[in-house]
Amino acid sequence: MAKEVVLSGIRPTGFLHLGNYFGAMRNYVRMQDEYNCYFFVANWHSLTTHPDTKTLQQSVYRVAAENIACGLDPEKIALYVQSDVPEIAELYLYLNMLAYKGELEKTASFKEKVRLNPENVNAGLLTYPVLMASDILIHRAVKVPVGKDQEQHLEMARNFAQRFNYRYGNVFPEPYAFNYGGELIKILSLDGNGKMSKSENQMATLYLADDDDSIKKKIMKAKTDGGPAEPNSVMPDYIKNIFTLMQQVSTPDTVKKFEEDFNNSSTGNIIIRYGDMKKQLAEDMIAFIKPIREKAADLQNNKELLLKIIKQGADKARASANETIQLVRKAVLG
Numbered sequence: 087m088a089k090e091v092v093l094s095g096i097r098p099t100g101f102l103h104l105g106n107y108f109g110a111m112r113n114y115v116r117m118q119d120e121y122n123c124y125f126f127v128a129n130w131h132s133l134t135t136h137p138d139t140k141t142l143q144q145s146v147y148r149v150a151a152e153n154i155a156c157g158l159d160p161e162k163i164a165l166y167v168q169s170d171v172p173e174i175a176e177l178y179l180y181l182n183m184l185a186y187k188g189e190l191e192k193t194a195s196f197k198e199k200v201r202l203n204p205e206n207v208n209a210g211l212l213t214y215p216v217l218m219a220s221d222i223l224i225h226r227a228v229k230v231p232v233g234k235d236q237e238q239h240l241e242m243a244r245n246f247a248q249r250f251n252y253r254y255g256n257v258f259p260e261p262y263a264f265n266y267g268g269e270l271i272k273i274l275s276l277d278g279n280g281k282m283s284k285s286e287n288q289m290a291t292l293y294l295a296d297d298d299d300s301i302k303k304k305i306m307k308a309k310t311d312g313g314p315a316e317p318n319s320v321m322p323d324y325i326k327n328i329f330t331l332m333q334q335v336s337t338p339d340t341v342k343k344f345e346e347d348f349n350n351s352s353t354g355n356i357i358i359r360y361g362d363m364k365k366q367l368a369e370d371m372i373a374f375i376k377p378i379r380e381k382a383a384d385l386q387n388n389k390e391l392l393l394k395i396i397k398q399g400a401d402k403a404r405a406s407a408n409e410t411i412q413l414v415r416k417a418v419l420g
C-alpha cells in the first residue's frame with residue numbers, strides 16, 4: 087500500500103528555537119521512515135507579515151540547514167522551499183474562488199495579526215489560510231503535524247477541499263492535524279512569560295543557533311524562586327519548564343535526583359538547589375545544541391551542497407505537485 091502523505095511547513099521569520107524543535111521538528115524526524123513526507127520552508131507566507139525581504143533568503147537557508155541538522159534526511163523526504171513550487175500558487179488561485187471573505191475575516195490568526203499590525207492588513211494576510219490549504223492539498227496530504235494554533239487553518243483547508251470536490255469532482259482527500267504518539271510538549275519562555283517564540287522574548291528563548299556562552303547565560307538567568315514550601319508541592323509552571331527541558335536533554339538519573347530534591351524540600355529545609363540544577367541543565371543543553379548548531383553552520387557555509395539539497399527537494403515536490411495540478415486543471419477548466 088502507498089504510504090500516507092505527511093506535510094508540514096515552517097515560516098522563515100526568525101531563528102528556530104527549542105519550542106520548534108521539541109514541539110515540531112523532532113516529530114517530523116520520527117515520521118520520515120513511516121510516511122511519505124513533505125516538509126518545506128514557507129517563504130511566501132512570511133511575506134504576509136514581513137514585507138522587508140533583506141534577510142529572507144538567508145533565513146530560508148538557515149531554516150533548511152537547521153531542519154537537516156536536526157535529523158531530517160533529504161534522501162528520505164522532500165525538503166523544499168515553497169516558492170520553488172509554482173504549482174502551489176496556481177492552486178491558490180483556484181481555491182481563492184472558493185473562499186469567502188466572511189470566513190477569512192473571522193479566522194482567529196487573521197484577527198490577531200490585524201490587531202498586532204493594523205497598518206498592513208493586506209489581501210495576502212486575509213487569504214493566508216487559502217495559501218496554507220494549497221500547500222497541503224497540492225500533495226494531497228492527509229496528515230499535517232502542527233501545533234494547536236493551526237487547527238482552525240486545517241479546518242478551513244478541509245472546507246476548501248470539500249467545496250472543490252463538490253463543485254468540480256473528487257480530487258482532494260481531507261487533511262487532519264496529526265501528532266505523533268500523543269501529547270505535544272510546549273516549551274515555555276525561560277522568564278516564565280508565555281512560550282518560547284521566534285520573535286518575542288529573545289533573551290529567554292534558546293535558539294538552535296545559540297553559542298555555548300549564550301545558552302549558559304540564558305539558563306542561569308531562568309526564573310526560579312526560593313524553593314517549595316512543603317514536600318511534594320505542586321510545581322509552578324516556570325519550574326516545571328526547567329524539568330521539562332532537563333527531561334529532554336539530561337540523563338534519567340539526573341532528572342530523578344532533582345525531582346527527589348524538589349519533593350523532599352520544604353521551607354527551612356530546601357534541598358533542591360536551583361543554581362546547581364541550572365548549571366547541570368546548561369551543561370547538558372550545550373552538549374545537545376552544539377552538534378546541531380555546528381552541522382547547521384557547516385551546511386550554511388557549504389552553499390553548493392545546501393542548494394543541491396534544496397533543488398532535489400523542489401524536484402520531488404514538483405513531481406507530486408504537477409500530478410495534482412493536472413487533475414485540478416482538468417476538473418476546473420475541462
Ligand code: ADP
Pocket residue numbers: 096097104105106107108109110231232233234235271272273274281282283284285
Ligand atoms: P513561532 O511561534 O516561534 O513563530 P511557529 O508558529 O512558526 O513558531 O511554529 C512552528 C512550529 O513549532 C509549530 O508546529 C508550533 O506548534 C511549534 N512551536 C512553536 N513554539 C513552540 C513552543 N514554545 N513549544 C512547543 N512547540 C512550539
Ligand code: TRP
Pocket residue numbers: 093094095096097128131217218221222230231232236
Ligand atoms: N501556518 C503555519 C505556521 O504558522 C506554517 C505553514 C504554512 C504550514 N503552510 C503550512 C504548516 C502547511 C502546515 C502545513 O506555523
